[in-house]
Amino acid sequence: MHHHVIPLKVYLTIFGSLLFLTIATVGVSYMPTVPIVHLIGALIIAAIKTTLIVMFFMHVRYNSHLIWSFASLGFFFVLLFMVFMMGDYISQYYSLTPATHAVPFDKF
Amino acid sequence: MNTNITSVSQTHSGTEAAKMPEQHYLNAGYDLKSWLLTTDHKRIAVLYFILITFFFFVGGLFAALIRLELVTPKGDLLTADVYNRVFTAHGAVMIFLFLIPSIPATFGNFLIPLMIGARDLAFPRLNLLSWYVYALSSILFVTVVLLGGVDTGWTFYAPLSTSFANGYVVLTIVAAFFAGFSSIFTGINFIATIHKMRAPGMTWFRLPLYVWGHYATSLIIILGTPVVAIALILIAVERVFRIGIFDPALGGDPILFQHLFWFYSHPAVYIMVLPGMGVISEVIGCFSRKRVFGYKFIAFSSMAIALVGFLVWGHHMYVSGQSVYAGMVFSLITYVVAIPSAIKVFNWTATMYKGTIYLQTPMIYALSFIGLFIIGGITGVVLASMAADVHLHDTYFVVAHFHYVMVGSAVTAYLAAVHFWWPKITGRMYSEFFGKLAAIITFIGFNLTFLPQFVVGYLGMPRRYYDYSFAPEWQIWHAASTLGSTVLAVGFALPVFYLTYSLIYGEIAGQNPWGAKGLEWEEASSPPAKFNFDKMPIVNQEAYAYDTPARGQTHFRGVTSRESLSIPPTSAETSHI
Amino acid sequence: MSLATPTVDTHATGHHHPEVRHQFDDLEQQHDSYSLGMWAFVVQEVMFFSGMIVCYFIFRYKYPEAFIAGSNHLNLPLSTFNTVVLLSSSLTMALAVHAAQLGHKMRLLQFLMATLILGSIFLGVKVYEYKDKYDHNLIPGYNFKWETESTTTEHGEATDEPESLNPALKMPPLAQQVEVFYGLYFILTGAHAIHMVIGAVIILIIMVLAWYDHFSPNYYVPIEMFGLYWHFVDIVWVFLFPLLYLVDRAAAGGH
Numbered sequence: 001m002h003h004h005v006i007p008l009k010v011y012l013t014i015f016g017s018l019l020f021l022t023i024a025t026v027g028v029s030y031m032p033t034v035p036i037v038h039l040i041g042a043l044i045i046a047a048i049k050t051t052l053i054v055m056f057f058m059h060v061r062y063n064s065h066l067i068w069s070f071a072s073l074g075f076f077f078v079l080l081f082m083v084f085m086m087g088d089y090i091s092q093y094y095s096l097t098p099a100t101h102a103v104p105f106d107k108f
Numbered sequence: 109m110n111t112n113i114t115s116v117s118q119t120h121s122g123t124e125a126a127k128m129p130e131q132h133y134l135n136a137g138y139d140l141k142s143w144l145l146t147t148d149h150k151r152i153a154v155l156y157f158i159l160i161t162f163f164f165f166v167g168g169l170f171a172a173l174i175r176l177e178l179v180t181p182k183g184d185l186l187t188a189d190v191y192n193r194v195f196t197a198h199g200a201v202m203i204f205l206f207l208i209p210s211i212p213a214t215f216g217n218f219l220i221p222l223m224i225g226a227r228d229l230a231f232p233r234l235n236l237l238s239w240y241v242y243a244l245s246s247i248l249f250v251t252v253v254l255l256g257g258v259d260t261g262w263t264f265y266a267p268l269s270t271s272f273a274n275g276y277v278v279l280t281i282v283a284a285f286f287a288g289f290s291s292i293f294t295g296i297n298f299i300a301t302i303h304k305m306r307a308p309g310m311t312w313f314r315l316p317l318y319v320w321g322h323y324a325t326s327l328i329i330i331l332g333t334p335v336v337a338i339a340l341i342l343i344a345v346e347r348v349f350r351i352g353i354f355d356p357a358l359g360g361d362p363i364l365f366q367h368l369f370w371f372y373s374h375p376a377v378y379i380m381v382l383p384g385m386g387v388i389s390e391v392i393g394c395f396s397r398k399r400v401f402g403y404k405f406i407a408f409s410s411m412a413i414a415l416v417g418f419l420v421w422g423h424h425m426y427v428s429g430q431s432v433y434a435g436m437v438f439s440l441i442t443y444v445v446a447i448p449s450a451i452k453v454f455n456w457t458a459t460m461y462k463g464t465i466y467l468q469t470p471m472i473y474a475l476s477f478i479g480l481f482i483i484g485g486i487t488g489v490v491l492a493s494m495a496a497d498v499h500l501h502d503t504y505f506v507v508a509h510f511h512y513v514m515v516g517s518a519v520t521a522y523l524a525a526v527h528f529w530w531p532k533i534t535g536r537m538y539s540e541f542f543g544k545l546a547a548i549i550t551f552i553g554f555n556l557t558f559l560p561q562f563v564v565g566y567l568g569m570p571r572r573y574y575d576y577s578f579a580p581e582w583q584i585w586h587a588a589s590t591l592g593s594t595v596l597a598v599g600f601a602l603p604v605f606y607l608t609y610s611l612i613y614g615e616i617a618g619q620n621p622w623g624a625k626g627l628e629w630e631e632a633s634s635p636p637a638k639f640n641f642d643k644m645p646i647v648n649q650e651a652y653a654y655d656t657p658a659r660g661q662t663h664f665r666g667v668t669s670r671e672s673l674s675i676p677p678t679s680a681e682t683s684h685i
Numbered sequence: 686m687s688l689a690t691p692t693v694d695t696h697a698t699g700h701h702h703p704e705v706r707h708q709f710d711d712l713e714q715q716h717d718s719y720s721l722g723m724w725a726f727v728v729q730e731v732m733f734f735s736g737m738i739v740c741y742f743i744f745r746y747k748y749p750e751a752f753i754a755g756s757n758h759l760n761l762p763l764s765t766f767n768t769v770v771l772l773s774s775s776l777t778m779a780l781a782v783h784a785a786q787l788g789h790k791m792r793l794l795q796f797l798m799a800t801l802i803l804g805s806i807f808l809g810v811k812v813y814e815y816k817d818k819y820d821h822n823l824i825p826g827y828n829f830k831w832e833t834e835s836t837t838t839e840h841g842e843a844t845d846e847p848e849s850l851n852p853a854l855k856m857p858p859l860a861q862q863v864e865v866f867y868g869l870y871f872i873l874t875g876a877h878a879i880h881m882v883i884g885a886v887i888i889l890i891i892m893v894l895a896w897y898d899h900f901s902p903n904y905y906v907p908i909e910m911f912g913l914y915w916h917f918v919d920i921v922w923v924f925l926f927p928l929l930y931l932v933d934r935a936a937a938g939g940h
């Protein structure tokens with residue numbers, strides 16, 4: 001068995017970055033700006049944190065292409081799911097027969 | 109092309125009478141424990157087969173009640189409430205307990221390790237667990253039915269299911285949840301197995317198309333099933349705790365449920381049909397004695413269906429209040445998803461072209477699959493058009509459409525599989541005469557049942573109505589449908605008798621009665637040994653190489669290939685790599 | 686289709702490593718299979734949570750004011766603390782796998798213990814938060830009461846009957862919208878907490894196995910696979926934290 005043993009320093013660096021990003025995400029939500037920026041900022045930071053965890057804590061960086069693709073598979077489908085769902089709800093407002101309490105996009 | 113033919117230890121060939129192998133998975137232990145605690149994928153497949161067959165007939169019983177009620181325009185046999193409970197039970201049992209596990213859990217389980225040259229699935233204990241979870245789910249379903257059932261329909265639409273239905277909704281949801289878990293376990297198992305356990309030389313493009321179908325199905329299972337699981341949990345949460353998610357009276361959003369539900373349940377229709385398509389590829393190849401035409405196209409079309417099939421769920425929601433723009437996109441993608449399905453149909457017909465066609469029982473089922481799937485698929489495209497669907501939605505046209513794909517195609521493929529691999533699983537042959545008879549009766553009965561439903565649906569008959577006295581002129585169509593369903597019932601019941609009979613009195617099949625290609629036929633005895641192969645196989649040929657003689661061939665009822673007549677199957681017994 | 690040659694003996698156990706199960710040829714294949722199977726399971730988990738997250742986004746889109754109001758009512762310092770706790774438990778878990786790879790039994794046990802303790806702290810804080818919601822009548826569908834005054838002050842736009850931007854339909858009252866937010870809060874954190882509890886039980890089992898020398902540098906797959914699970918649960922929280930606790934803190938002027 002030949003397994004990549006990741007140096008401790010890497011783990012600690014990643015942990016440090018995660019802590020930093022946690023503070024950053026709190027900071028972003030206090031920034032005086034429009035709501036959508038808060039949301040996007042929070043999601044970007046969460047995505048970075050996720051990438052760090054997946055790559056290093058979950059060893060994907062040192063793994064085969066197969067594991068790479070499976071690690072991305074779920075997130076890719078969540079993205080598709082979100083895009084289609086939000087697409088429906090956002091366009092409901094502009095639809096001729098709105099059925100829910102739709103709001104225009106910029107209110108998000 | 110390939111004259112290096114090594115023999116397998118217990119090959120019977122030519123005119124020699126076939127014998128049962130001395131040791132096989134069926135006689136590896138007779139006590140209950142050796143079955144209920146087995147981790148052998150073949151035994152687990154048999155366990156699944158028994159339960160699934162049982163629930164197929166349970167579901168059929170409910171269908172019979174529905175058809176009987178509809179013979180007359182008035183709601184006279186059942187009350188409205190009981191009718192609701194009956195069609196819900198029919199749908200839920202058929203979908204969750206029969207169709208979704210049908211081919212994967214039985215034939216997938218049995219055949220995938222054999223086809224790829226492995227001793228077992230990657231996670232045998234998980235496999236057994238999945239059977240137990242399925243059994244638990246089925247017990248819960250039965251409990252619900254015995255307690256009086258549910259009346260939400262198999263779709264559990266909210267807020268009906270959360271705020272108005274008065275049956276055992278939560279218990280049904282728990283049951284469906286477990287059924288989902290059992291199929292997730294199976295899916296994970298297949299993915300790991302197909303990726304990691306292939307025999308040396310079994311490259312991806314040498315895999316039987318059946319395995320490709322299961323691979324695509326497994327991906328759909330792990331991507332889709334959890335979403336319906338959470339949707340159902342949310343229904344239970346709203347129903348029990350009155351937390352508003354779907355019910356507008358509580359601030360919820362009913363369309364949201366439909367999104368979550370169909371995000372799984374459209375792909376789920378491919379969970380039902382993709383393995384069936386895999387079966388058809390095997391059967392058509394074998395009984396046309398030809399390489400399956402356009403192998404890569406069929407393989408990739410399965411993957412395309414798995415991917416694109418996730419992006420069309422909105423075609424169930426055109427009139428739900430979903431945005432028309434979303435509807436347009438879903439409609440367009442729905443048209444697109446019909447393409448890979450069509451590719452498969454074209455390739456199967458092209459495979460038969462100039463082939464040496466043997467009309468054995470499995471082949472008859474396969475042929476009816478192709479015909480019925482075309483009708484089912486094309487009516488699906490009709491429904492995919494938004495304008496047409498405003499009229500057709502929730503009518504018997506939809507009912508007919510999905511029965512053409514789910515019964516006409518998926519169940520027919522399942523029966524093709526039963527008849528094709530029966531000799532492999534049991535080591536015995538069934539009566540070819542009764543086999544053909546049942547296949548033909550099924551085909552006729554099926555069309556008699558469901559063709560009239562297209563008509564009556566187009567005329568406006570809504571689904572899930574128990575009384576149509578507002579339009580008594582439709583009775584003729586309903587009566588025809590009920591008549592057809594009686595014929596269909598005969599077609600489905602017949603195999604129970606002659607297959608059971610064959611277990612004891614059937615002729616010994618021998619290793620490869622169809623002269624088929626594939627590791628499960630050429631390298632494993634019938635029934636296979638406990639660990640599948642005596643010697644682990646090495647593969648150096650494409651799948652479906654019917655231009656070279658099949659090994660281990662046992663002549664049976666005229667099924668021989670021209671080639672194998674000219675080249676005696678075991679003449680060149682050289683150990684050769 | 687194939688030419689069989691006697692290469693691998695079916696019943697061979699002789700050259701098999703004792704830790705290799707019968708269906709596999711060698712440790713490598715076994716490890717890769719487990720790893721892929723676990724990742725497939727993680728994919729399944731991702732989709733499971735995605736169903737709830739999608740609900741969250743839809744309602745956040747529909748009820749923006751209610752989400753700001755509800756979110757700002759949650760305990761930010763405590764949840765930030767909890768986030769750090771959970772990230773630390775992910776670190777200790779990674780270090781536990783590291784120790785297992787190197788075959789340090791005591792270190793392995795210590796890190797597993799640390800992970801378990803940190804996970805328990807997280808759950809303890811969660812219980813406290815839930816209790817707090819109960820005391821403040823914020824349990825949706827049970828004792829939910831929402832005083833509108835506390836949130837309308839800053840902007841004055843969140844009134845009890847917000848006007849629907851779509852005149853064809855009436856919006857539900859703000860209190861009910863906030864109730865939906867709290868419903869999602871409990872569902873999401875509840876589902877996450879259940880995963881944590883399951884994780885904690887598995888850690889205990891692994892610790893017992895490790896104590897009895899079940900693992901070696903050759904065979905630590907279960908620990909590694911469990912690590913994937915634990916990190917995944919951590920990732921869920923990485924998303925839940927900003928989505929639930931950090932909705933436009935600026936807009937509401939802080940806690």
Ligand code: HEM
Binds near residue numbers: 446489506
């Ligand atoms: C060839 C591609 C297919 C297309 C374009 C298609 C299209 C559609 C459309 C548009 C509907 C919605 C009709 C409505 O409710 O108004 C529908 C319903 C349905 N289809 Fe298909 N379909 C296809 C294949 C399949 C397959 C292969 C299956 C199953 C194996 C299937 C099973 C169903 C079911 C179960 C429903 C109705 C579910 C319900 O409302 O209870 N379809 N189909």
Ligand SMILES: [Cu+2]
Binds near residue numbers: 374421
């Ligand atoms: Cu569909």
